[in-house]
Amino acid sequence: MPKTKKDKCKQTNSINQVRYGCALGALHSVTAIPGAMPITHCGPGCVDKQYMSLAFYNGYQGGGYAGGAVTPSSNLQEKDVVFGGAKHLDQLIAASLKIMEADLFVVLNGCIPEIVGDDIGAVVARYQKKGVPIVSAETGGFKGNNFTGHEIVTEAIIEQYVDKFAPDKTTKKKGLINVWAELPFQNTFWRGDLAELKRILEGAGWQVNILFGYGSAGVKEWLTIPNAEFNLVVGPWLGLKTAKLLEKKYNQPYLHLPILPIGAKQVGDFLRSIAAFAKENEVKTEAFIKREEKEYYYYLEYFTDFYAEYWWGLPASYAVASDATYNLALNKFLVNQLGLIPAKQIITDNTPEKYREAIREEYKHLADDVAAEVEFIEDGYLVTQTIKQGEYGHKPPIIFGTTWERDITKELNGHIVEVSYPVSYDVVINKTYIGYRGALTLLEKIFTTAISKSA
Amino acid sequence: MIENQGWAAGKILLPGFFYRKRGDYMSYRIALASSDGRHIDRHFGHSDGFVIVEVEPGGKFVEQERRQAQAPCQHGFHEEGAMQAAVRALRDCRYVVAEAIGPGAQKALEQQDILPLEIEGTTVADAVQKIYVYEKNKQRASVRA
Structure with missing residues (x-):
C-alpha cells in the first residue's frame, strides 16, 4: 500500500460526500x-x-x-x-x-x-x-x-x-450599511435569512444594502456600496476579505460579528453591538428589541408547556456538521436558549486556516459555563466517524447536518434537521432559521422532527 | 469510392489505431482541409483535398502529401456511404482539422478514433504547431511520476 498523506484531521486528499461546490x-x-x-x-x-x-x-x-x-x-x-x-x-x-x-x-x-x-x-x-x-x-x-x-x-x-x-464614491451616508453574511444558494435558507437580517437591521434604524436576494435593490444597490458608513460582516469568516478590501478602497470601517443571530438573546446582543460600534441608533435599537421580544416571548410562553411537559422524551444533546456560519449560530442558540448539550461540532466549509483559531475560541465560551471543541473536516467518511464517537447520553441525539448525515442519524437512532448543503429532503422557498422569526421556525422544525419520528 | 491519388497512392493504408498502438512517441498524422495547401478554408464535408502532415517523434513536421478526396456533402445531401468513405480515407490520421465539421462527420471520425477539430481563419502551419504542443502536453500529463 502506498503511504497516504493525511492532514491534522486525518483527512486524505480524497473527499466523498461533497459539502460545497467549486x-x-x-x-x-x-x-x-x-x-x-x-x-x-x-x-x-x-x-x-x-x-x-x-x-x-x-x-x-x-x-x-x-x-x-x-x-x-x-x-x-x-x-x-x-x-x-x-x-x-x-x-x-x-x-x-x-x-x-x-x-x-x-x-x-x-x-x-x-x-x-x-x-x-x-x-x-x-x-x-x-x-x-x-x-x-x-x-x-x-x-x-x-x-x-x-x-x-x-x-x-x-x-x-x-x-x-458608481456616481459618487466619496460621500458617506449616515446609517447606511453593507451587509456581508451568508453564501447565497450554498446556505440553503439564505433567501429567508437575508430577508430577516434586513428586517431586524432596518427595525433597529439602519438602512441596509443586503446585496443579494429579493430584499436587494439589485445591481444599482451595489453602486451605493462606497456610500455606506461601514461594512457589517456577519459570520465567522466569509466576507472579511471583502470588508478589508472596502476598508482600503473606500475608507470604510467594518464591524465583524461572528455570530449569525438566532433567537431573542442573540439578536439583542447583535443589534446592540452594532449600535455601540457606530454610536448610532441606540434608542431605535432598544425600542425595536423591546417590541420584537414582546412578540417573540408571547409565542415562546405557549411553547414552554410543550417543552416542559412533553412526556415521551425530547433530545438533550446534539451534533452539528455544517458550514462555519450556521455551525456557530446554531451552537449559540441551542446552548443558550434551549439548554441543550453540545456533543460534536464539525465545520465542513474548508475554512481558511488563518481564521480557525479565532473560531475555536468562540466555541470555548458558548455560554458562561459551556464550552465545546470544534473540528474542521470536509470528508464525509470522517464526519460520520466523528459523529459516531459523540457522547450523547441515554437519549437519542439530534443531528444538525446535511442529507449525508441521514445514515449515521439512523444508526444513532437520532433525529435529523438538515441545515447545511446539501439539504435534499427539504423544499425551501423563503424559510428562515435566524433572527426572531426564524428562531421560532427552527423550534417548530426541531421538535416536529423529534416527536414525529415514531408517528 | 475514394482513391488516393497522391503520395500514398497504391499503398495500403492501415487503420489509425495501428499507427498509435506502438506508444505515444510514434509519429502521427494530421489531415487539414485546405484548398490551397496553406489555409484551413474548407468545411469537412465540402473539402476535396486535405494536406497530410506527419509529426515526427523529434517534433519535425513533414508534409506528406496533398490527398484528394471526394466531398461527401453534395449540396446539403449527405450520403452515408460517401461520409464513411471520406472518413476511411483519413484513417491513418490522428487529427482532422477543418473550418467546420458537421455533427454526423464528427461522430464518424470519432468512431475511427480520429479527433475532429474545427478552427476558423488559421493556417496549416499554425494549426499543426498548436496540435503539436497540445499532443506533447497531453503525453506529459498522462505520464505517471
Missing part, C-alpha cells in the same frame, strides 16, 4: 443579485453540476432569471483546448449581450480555460472599453471552493463595476 459555483452569487447575469467560460457540464448540486438538490431553490438552464456557457470542447477558447468566449459574450437582458454581466471561467491560458480579462476588457457593464472573475476550480469563488466574484464586481460606474 469556485465556479459562485456563479450563484451572481444569479443571487437581481439584474445580474453570469456568462460562463467552461467545459460542458460544469454549470449543470454546480446548479444541480447547489441550487437544485439543495432545498430545490431553482434557477430563476439568470441561473439553471439560462446561464450562458461556452461549453468548451477539445478544439478550444488545442487552439485556445478566447475567440469562442468573445462570440459567446457578443451573442449573450444580444439576447440576454441584464444590468450587469459577470464572466466566470472554469478551470479549463485558465489552465490553457485564455486571456479572459483581455476579452472582457474590450467590452468594458465600450462601456458595457461587464466584469471578469477568474474562478478556475483550482482556486478553491465556492466560498473562495464568492469572494473572487464580489471583489471583481467591486473593482471592475462599482468602482467604475
Whole structure:
C-alpha cells in the first residue's frame, strides 16, 4: 500500500460526500443579485453540476432569471483546448449581450480555460472599453471552493463595476450599511435569512444594502456600496476579505460579528453591538428589541408547556456538521436558549486556516459555563466517524447536518434537521432559521422532527 | 469510392489505431482541409483535398502529401456511404482539422478514433504547431511520476 498523506484531521486528499461546490459555483452569487447575469467560460457540464448540486438538490431553490438552464456557457470542447477558447468566449459574450437582458454581466471561467491560458480579462476588457457593464472573475476550480469563488466574484464586481460606474464614491451616508453574511444558494435558507437580517437591521434604524436576494435593490444597490458608513460582516469568516478590501478602497470601517443571530438573546446582543460600534441608533435599537421580544416571548410562553411537559422524551444533546456560519449560530442558540448539550461540532466549509483559531475560541465560551471543541473536516467518511464517537447520553441525539448525515442519524437512532448543503429532503422557498422569526421556525422544525419520528 | 491519388497512392493504408498502438512517441498524422495547401478554408464535408502532415517523434513536421478526396456533402445531401468513405480515407490520421465539421462527420471520425477539430481563419502551419504542443502536453500529463 502506498503511504497516504493525511492532514491534522486525518483527512486524505480524497473527499466523498461533497459539502460545497467549486469556485465556479459562485456563479450563484451572481444569479443571487437581481439584474445580474453570469456568462460562463467552461467545459460542458460544469454549470449543470454546480446548479444541480447547489441550487437544485439543495432545498430545490431553482434557477430563476439568470441561473439553471439560462446561464450562458461556452461549453468548451477539445478544439478550444488545442487552439485556445478566447475567440469562442468573445462570440459567446457578443451573442449573450444580444439576447440576454441584464444590468450587469459577470464572466466566470472554469478551470479549463485558465489552465490553457485564455486571456479572459483581455476579452472582457474590450467590452468594458465600450462601456458595457461587464466584469471578469477568474474562478478556475483550482482556486478553491465556492466560498473562495464568492469572494473572487464580489471583489471583481467591486473593482471592475462599482468602482467604475458608481456616481459618487466619496460621500458617506449616515446609517447606511453593507451587509456581508451568508453564501447565497450554498446556505440553503439564505433567501429567508437575508430577508430577516434586513428586517431586524432596518427595525433597529439602519438602512441596509443586503446585496443579494429579493430584499436587494439589485445591481444599482451595489453602486451605493462606497456610500455606506461601514461594512457589517456577519459570520465567522466569509466576507472579511471583502470588508478589508472596502476598508482600503473606500475608507470604510467594518464591524465583524461572528455570530449569525438566532433567537431573542442573540439578536439583542447583535443589534446592540452594532449600535455601540457606530454610536448610532441606540434608542431605535432598544425600542425595536423591546417590541420584537414582546412578540417573540408571547409565542415562546405557549411553547414552554410543550417543552416542559412533553412526556415521551425530547433530545438533550446534539451534533452539528455544517458550514462555519450556521455551525456557530446554531451552537449559540441551542446552548443558550434551549439548554441543550453540545456533543460534536464539525465545520465542513474548508475554512481558511488563518481564521480557525479565532473560531475555536468562540466555541470555548458558548455560554458562561459551556464550552465545546470544534473540528474542521470536509470528508464525509470522517464526519460520520466523528459523529459516531459523540457522547450523547441515554437519549437519542439530534443531528444538525446535511442529507449525508441521514445514515449515521439512523444508526444513532437520532433525529435529523438538515441545515447545511446539501439539504435534499427539504423544499425551501423563503424559510428562515435566524433572527426572531426564524428562531421560532427552527423550534417548530426541531421538535416536529423529534416527536414525529415514531408517528 | 475514394482513391488516393497522391503520395500514398497504391499503398495500403492501415487503420489509425495501428499507427498509435506502438506508444505515444510514434509519429502521427494530421489531415487539414485546405484548398490551397496553406489555409484551413474548407468545411469537412465540402473539402476535396486535405494536406497530410506527419509529426515526427523529434517534433519535425513533414508534409506528406496533398490527398484528394471526394466531398461527401453534395449540396446539403449527405450520403452515408460517401461520409464513411471520406472518413476511411483519413484513417491513418490522428487529427482532422477543418473550418467546420458537421455533427454526423464528427461522430464518424470519432468512431475511427480520429479527433475532429474545427478552427476558423488559421493556417496549416499554425494549426499543426498548436496540435503539436497540445499532443506533447497531453503525453506529459498522462505520464505517471
